[in-house]
Amino acid sequence: MIKDKIIEMVKEELLTDEIDINADLTNDYQIDSIGLIEFVMSLEDEFNIEIADEELQELRSTKDVIDLVESKVK
Template sequence: MTNDEIFDKLSALMKEQLHNESLKVTKQTTFHDDLGIDSIALVEFIIRLEDELNLDIPDEDIEDIQTIGELVDYLELKLKS
């Protein structure tokens, strides 16, 4: 998957999880400040991502990720390996 394809997938999943199809998501969008996602909701989102992308994402890898773009870049690397 390309970086843009991963971004599109993440955006769609985030809109679905937050029940807001008109949500504006960019690579600079932060999970906490912009989307109001707490740590529990983020864990739920990551579990869903793992299922969708057939990946294992360790909790410690997610701790420092703050934006959609950072998660996209992380997933791009993870999917290549």
């Protein structure tokens, strides 16, 4: 469920119907740092979690986002 929700959120952010969960969000999908920060803020709101700046720097792909959020939602 978390995975599906995150994939839908990424699709909405990228305005696309298809994504590769292993693709690099900044290089392959051209999400800039401000866009990534805004996306992370929406994840924090959606899942009622906090993502530290250090963790934000480690997020490269949708799979990274899924893994991080799943580790925080208990």
